[in-house]
Amino acid sequence: MTRDAAPESLRVLACQLAVPATARAEDRDAHLRDAAERLRRALSSSGPVDLVVLPELSSIDYGRAAFDRLDDLAEPLDGPSFEAWRALAREFGTHLAYGFPRRGDGGFHIAHAVVAPSGALLGHYDKLHLAQYGASMEKDYFKVGGHLFVFEIGGFRLAPIICYDIRIPELARTLAVEQGVNVILHSGAYYRDPSFYSWHQFAVSRAVENQVFLLSLNRAGACYGSSIFCPPWVDGDREPTLLSDHDEVFQLFTLDLDEVAYARSRFSFLRDRLPSYDLPVVGRARDRAEEDRPAALQALVET
Numbered sequence: 317m318t319r320d321a322a323p324e325s326l327r328v329l330a331c332q333l334a335v336p337a338t339a340r341a342e343d344r345d346a347h348l349r350d351a352a353e354r355l356r357r358a359l360s361s362s363g364p365v366d367l368v369v370l371p372e373l374s375s376i377d378y379g380r381a382a383f384d385r386l387d388d389l390a391e392p393l394d395g396p397s398f399e400a401w402r403a404l405a406r407e408f409g410t411h412l413a414y415g416f417p418r419r420g421d422g423g424f425h426i427a428h429a430v431v432a433p434s435g436a437l438l439g440h441y442d443k444l445h446l447a448q449y450g451a452s453m454e455k456d457y458f459k460v461g462g463h464l465f466v467f468e469i470g471g472f473r474l475a476p477i478i479c480y481d482i483r484i485p486e487l488a489r490t491l492a493v494e495q496g497v498n499v500i501l502h503s504g505a506y507y508r509d510p511s512f513y514s515w516h517q518f519a520v521s522r523a524v525e526n527q528v529f530l531l532s533l534n535r536a537g538a539c540y541g542s543s544i545f546c547p548p549w550v551d552g553d554r555e556p557t558l559l560s561d562h563d564e565v566f567q568l569f570t571l572d573l574d575e576v577a578y579a580r581s582r583f584s585f586l587r588d589r590l591p592s593y594d595l596p597v598v599g600r601a602r603d604r605a606e607e608d609r610p611a612a613l614q615a616l617v618e619t
Contacts, residue, residue, distance in 0.1 A: 324470075324471060324572060324573045324574065325470075325570055325571065325572050325573070326366050326367065326469060326470060326472050326499070326570070326571040327363075327364060327365050327366045327367070327568060327569075327570050327571075328365070328366065328367045328368075328369060328531065328568070328569045328570075328571060329358065329359070329362060329365045329367070329368045329369070329410075329566055329567070329568050329569075330369055330531055330533055330543060330545065330559065330566070330567050330568075330569060331355060331358070331368060331369060331370050331371070331533070331565075331566050332371070332533065332534060332535065332536045332541065332543045332559050332560065332563075332564060332565045332566075332567075333351060333355075333370055333371055333374055333535055333536060333564060334535065334536040334537060334564040335347065335351075335371075335373075335374060335375075335376065335377055335378070335535050335536075335537070336377065337377050337381065337382075338375075338376040338377045338382050338385075338389060339381060339382070339385060340385070340388060340389075341388050341389060341396075344375055344376055344389055344396065345396050347375065347376075348375060348396055348397060348400040349400070351374070351400075352400050352401070352403070352404055354564070354566075355368065355404060355566065356404060356407070358566035359404070359408045359410070362566070362568055363568075365408065365410045365568070366410060366411060366469055366470070367410060367411045367412070367413065367469060367474075368404075368405075368410055368411070368412040368413070369412075369413045369501055369503070369531060369533055370401075370412075370413065370414040370415060370503070370533075371415055371503045371504060371505060371533050371534055371535040372415045372426065372428070372478050372479050372503040372504050372505045372535070373415045373416065373417060373426060373505055374397075374414050374415040374416065374503075374535070375389075375391070375396070375397045375414070375415070375416045375417070376389050376416070376417060378505040378507070378535070379451075380453060383453070383456070383457040386417055386419075386424050386457060389417060390417040390418065390419040390424050391416055391417065391418065391419060392418070392419055393418065393429065393437060393440060394437070395416070395419075397414055397416040397429075398429065398431065398437065401414045401431055402431045402435040402436075402437075403435070405431045405432065405433055405435060406433065406434065406435040408433075409433040410433055411430060411431065411432055411433060411438075411467075411469060412430070412431050413428060413429070413430045413476060413501055413503075414428070414429060414430075414431075415427065415428050415478070415503050416429070417458075418440070418442065420442075420459065422459055423458070423459040424457060424458050424459065425442035425443065425458055425459055425461055426442065426443040426446075426454065426458050426478055426479075427440050427441065427442050427443070427461075428440065428441050428443075428465075428476040428478055428501075428503055429441075430465075430467055430476070438467045439465045439467060440465060441461065441463070441464065441465035441475070441476045441477070441478070442459075442460070442461025442462065442463070443458070443460070443461055443478040443479070443480075443481060444460055444461050444477075444481055444484075444487065445460070445480045445481050445483075445484050445487075446458055446460055446480065447479060447480035449511065450507065450509035450510055450511045450512075451507040451509040452480070452507075454480075464490075464491065464495065466491070466495050466496075466497060471573055472498055472499050472571070472573070473495070473496050473497045473498055473499070474497065474498075474499040474500075474501055475491045475495065475497045475499075475500060475501065476500075476501045476502075476503065477491075477500060477501070477502050477503075478502070478503055478504070479502075479503065479504040479505060479506065481502070482502050482504075482515075482518045482519060482522055482532065483518055485521075485522065485525075488500060488522040488525075488526050488528075488530075489525075489526060491526075492526035492527070492528050492586070493526075493586065493589075497528060498528050498529065498548075498573070498576050499528060499529045499530075499531075499571060500522065500523075500526075500528055500529070500530045500531070501531055501533075502519065502522075502530055502531060502532040502533065503533050504532060504533065504534050504535075505534070505535055505540070506534045506540060506542075507539050507540060508539045508540070515532070516532075516542075516544050516556070519532040519544050519546055519556070520544075520546050520550060520556055522546075523546035523547065523548060523550070523556075524546070524548070524549060524550055524579075525585060526548075526586070527548040527549065527576060527579040527580045527583070527585065527586060528548050528576065529545075529546070529547060529548055529571050529575070529576070530545075530546040531543075531545050531546075531569070532544045532545070532546070534559075536560070536562060536563055536564040536565070537562060538562055540562070541559070541560055541561045541562040541563070542558060542559065542560075542561050543558070543559040544556050544557070544558055544559070545557040545559075545567075545569055547575055547579075548575055548576050548578075548579040548580075549575070549578065549579035549582075549583065554575075557569070
């Protein structure tokens with residue numbers, strides 16, 4: 317179903333999608349067909365939707381078994397993922413944001429693209445920060461991106477970021493302050509390794525400190541799940557929304573620009589920033605505890 321997006325509200329369908337093992341291009345393409353059919357059923361019963369959002373690398377499994385086959389599984393911008401999701405975007409008259417491994421001139425990228433209700437590609441973002449800890453080994457396979465991507469729906473300015481990007485605060489701040497973004501679409505493939513349990517704290521912090529809506533969307537599965545949607549202000553009356561711990565789920569959220577205006581008018585975080593924090597550092601006396609530190613640790617502190 318379609319609707320004309322009102323400038324003050326945005327209906328977003330968050331898809332915590334299950335992704336099977338994808339050892340071959342045939343597996344990827346079968347998954348895309350199956351996932352599109354499940355999403356078609358969800359859209360048929362959801363009412364009008366302005367934007368559908370899928371997780372990081374939503375076309376393939378996350379892990380070495382798939383990444384070792386990127387020569388077969390990676391796609392150009394107009395590849396199988398684009399064809400599958402543009403057909404659905406046109407059918408339901410909605411924007412659709414999806415993840416896929418992009419084959420570029422210099423190697424492979426973890427990409428997120430957006431198609432318009434017309435089926436046209438609005439643009440794509442290549443992940444800027446590659447994770448190399450816990451269950452992640454992205455630097456072994458992928459190249460970093462080199463640009464931001466911002467698009468508009470009605471009165472909303474939106475931008476995708478991907479997984480590990482959220483732990484680098486400068487990116488979200490740049491999008492909110494310099495690019496005027498009020499919705500950050502944070503797609504992830506958050507495996508339940510030791511870093512999993514700090515993820516939600518980063519999501520809430522990025523939303524509140526930048527006074528933006530932030531959808532932090534994981535894939536479904538026994539070792540994934542627990543996506544979180546954060547409003548631009550969080551307190552006892554307005555809390556983040558958690559999706560299922562493991563199950564595939566398609567959940568609709570309605571975003572209202574009045575919430576952004578409320579947060580930014582009542583809490584002056586962004587207005588109170590200094591023009592620059594490149595300020596003089598005033599020295600201080602060294603105390604006894606510092607003198608007792610091992611030399612290597614002291615050198616690290618001083619740098």
